[in-house]
Amino acid sequence: MTIKIAVQAAPFDLGAEIAALHRDTPAVGAVASFLGTVRNEAGTVSEMCLEHYPGMTEKALAEIVQNAQTRWALHSVTVIHRIGPLAPCDPIVMVAVASAHRDAAFAACAFIMDFLKTQAPFWKQETTADGAHWVDAKDSDTGACARWAAPDL
Amino acid sequence: MTIKIAVQAAPFDLGAEIAALHRDTPAVGAVASFLGTVRNEAGTVSEMCLEHYPGMTEKALAEIVQNAQTRWALHSVTVIHRIGPLAPCDPIVMVAVASAHRDAAFAACAFIMDFLKTQAPFWKQETTADGAHWVDAKDSDTGACARWAAPDL
Amino acid sequence: MKIHILYFARLRETLGTAKETLEIPAPATLALLLDTLRGRGGMWAEALAVGRNFRLARNQDLCPADTVLADGDEVAIFPPVTGG
Amino acid sequence: MKIHILYFARLRETLGTAKETLEIPAPATLALLLDTLRGRGGMWAEALAVGRNFRLARNQDLCPADTVLADGDEVAIFPPVTGG
Numbered sequence: 001m002t003i004k005i006a007v008q009a010a011p012f013d014l015g016a017e018i019a020a021l022h023r024d025t026p027a028v029g030a031v032a033s034f035l036g037t038v039r040n041e042a043g044t045v046s047e048m049c050l051e052h053y054p055g056m057t058e059k060a061l062a063e064i065v066q067n068a069q070t071r072w073a074l075h076s077v078t079v080i081h082r083i084g085p086l087a088p089c090d091p092i093v094m095v096a097v098a099s100a101h102r103d104a105a106f107a108a109c110a111f112i113m114d115f116l117k118t119q120a121p122f123w124k125q126e127t128t129a130d131g132a133h134w135v136d137a138k139d140s141d142t143g144a145c146a147r148w149a150a151p152d153l
Numbered sequence: 154m155t156i157k158i159a160v161q162a163a164p165f166d167l168g169a170e171i172a173a174l175h176r177d178t179p180a181v182g183a184v185a186s187f188l189g190t191v192r193n194e195a196g197t198v199s200e201m202c203l204e205h206y207p208g209m210t211e212k213a214l215a216e217i218v219q220n221a222q223t224r225w226a227l228h229s230v231t232v233i234h235r236i237g238p239l240a241p242c243d244p245i246v247m248v249a250v251a252s253a254h255r256d257a258a259f260a261a262c263a264f265i266m267d268f269l270k271t272q273a274p275f276w277k278q279e280t281t282a283d284g285a286h287w288v289d290a291k292d293s294d295t296g297a298c299a300r301w302a303a304p305d306l
Numbered sequence: 307m308k309i310h311i312l313y314f315a316r317l318r319e320t321l322g323t324a325k326e327t328l329e330i331p332a333p334a335t336l337a338l339l340l341d342t343l344r345g346r347g348g349m350w351a352e353a354l355a356v357g358r359n360f361r362l363a364r365n366q367d368l369c370p371a372d373t374v375l376a377d378g379d380e381v382a383i384f385p386p387v388t389g390g
Numbered sequence: 391m392k393i394h395i396l397y398f399a400r401l402r403e404t405l406g407t408a409k410e411t412l413e414i415p416a417p418a419t420l421a422l423l424l425d426t427l428r429g430r431g432g433m434w435a436e437a438l439a440v441g442r443n444f445r446l447a448r449n450q451d452l453c454p455a456d457t458v459l460a461d462g463d464e465v466a467i468f469p470p471v472t473g474g
Contacts, residue, residue, distance in 0.1 A: 018188060019168075022242060037183070060452075103297070119471065134472075246390050270388075275387055
C-alpha cells in the first residue's frame with residue numbers, strides 16, 4: 001500500500017491528489033475522498049487558526065491509516081492536514097482512499113476521518129469580532145469512533 | 154440545495170467539481186466524494202464501453218439525489234456519469250456531496266452510489282482479447298441498497 | 307393503443323432490435339405486453355421467459371410487470387444495470 | 391530523571407507555558423507528574439485538576455495517567471483535539 005501523509009500550511013490540490021491515486025493503477029476501481037473546510041454558517045468567523053503537535057500529528061495519522069489498512073483491502077491512502085491561519089471556506093483537511101471496490105474505500109475514508117477528529121493532535125482557534133477562542137471538542141466525534149469498535153463491521 | 158447531474162462522454166474535472174461545491178459557501182464544512190474508475194486487475198481489458206438509456210438516466214439520477222436530500226441535510230450534490238468508450242484507469246463516475254458536517258456528506262454519497270449502481274440505466278461492456286462481453290450485475294450491489302431500508306439509520 | 311418499446315445492452319443484441327412500436331389492444335399491463343412479445347417464439351420466448359432476469363421501465367421509471375399501460379407509453383426492457 | 395513537558399492550545403495559554411523540562415524522582419507515573427504540577431497551585435491546580443478534560447501523551451502516543459515514565463521522556467498535556 002502507498003501512504004502519503006502531510007501536515008502543511010500550504011494549500012493542497014485535491015483533484016491532483018485523487019488523480020495520483022488511480023492514474024496508471026488498473027487495480028483501483030474506487031476512490032473515496034473527504035474534504036473538510038472552514039465553516040462559517042453564522043458569518044461571524046474572520047479567521048481559523050490550526051495549532052498542532054509537530055511530530056505527533058504525523059505519527060498519529062500514520063497509525064490511524066495503518067489501522068484502516070488492517071481492516072480493509074486498500075491500495076493507497078493520502079491524508080493532508082493544513083496548519084496555521086485559514087480563512088472561511090478554505091480547505092483544512094483531505095483524506096482520499098483508493099481500493100478495488102467502493103465499500104472498502106468509503107468505510108476506510110470515514111474511519112480515518114473519525115479517528116483523525118479524536119486522536120490527531122490538532123486544535124482549532126476561531127477569530128470573531130469578540131477575539132480569538134478555542135473551538136470545543138464535540139461529543140459526537142467521540143461517539144463516531146465507537147461505531148468502529150464493533151467486532152463485525 | 155444545488156443539484157448538478159450530467160451524463161456525458163467527455164472527461165470531468167473532479168477537483169474543479171468539488172471546489173465548486175464549497176468555494177464561497179461558508180455553510181459547507183464537509184464534501185464527501187466518490188470516483189469510480191475502469192478497473193483492470195487482470196490486465197485483460199482493452200476497452201470498456203458504457204451504454205445508457207438517454208432520458209431515463211438523468212431522471213433516475215435526479216430521483217436518487219432527491220431521495221438522499223430527504224434523508225440528510227445537504228447543501229449541494231454533483232453526479233457525473235460518463236458514457237461511450239473508456240480505457241482502463243479512466244474515470245467513469247463521480248459523486249460529490251457537500252454538507253455542514255461529515256456524517257451527512259459521507260452517508261449521502263454512499264447512498265447515491267449504491268442506488269446509482271442498481272437503479273440508473275447504464276450497462277458496461279468490456280472488450281478483451283476474446284471480444285466484447287457485457288458485464289454481469291453483482292448481487293452485492295443489490296444487497297448494498299438493502300441497508301438503507303432500515304427505518305432508523 | 308400504441309406502445310413504443312426500447313431494448314438495451316445484451317437484450318438489444320440478443321433480440322436484434324433497439325426499438326419498435328407495437329399496436330396492442332387496451333387495457334393491457336406490461337405482463338400482457340411481454341406475453342405478446344414471447345408469442346414471437348425463438349429468442350423472444352427465451353430471452354423474455356418468466357423468471358429470466360430483466361428489468362422493466364414505463365415512461366422512464368422502473369416498474370413491476372403488473373403496471374397498466376396507456377396509449378403512447380414508452381416501455382423499456384433491459385438487463386440488470388451495471389453502471390457506476 | 392528528566393521529563394520534557396509540552397503544553398498545547400488552550401492549556402498552553404492558561405498555563406502561560408509551551409514547554410519545560412522537569413527533574414522528578416524515579417520511578418514515576420504520569421499521574422505522579424500531574425500531582426507535582428498541581429502542587430504549584432493557582433492555574434496549575436485548577437487546569438490540571440482531577441476530572442478536568444485534558445489528554446496525555448508520552449513520546450507522542452496518547453496514553454492513560456497510570457503510564458510509567460522513563461528518563462528523557464517527552465510528555466504532552468493538551469485539551470481534547472479539534473482538528474479535521
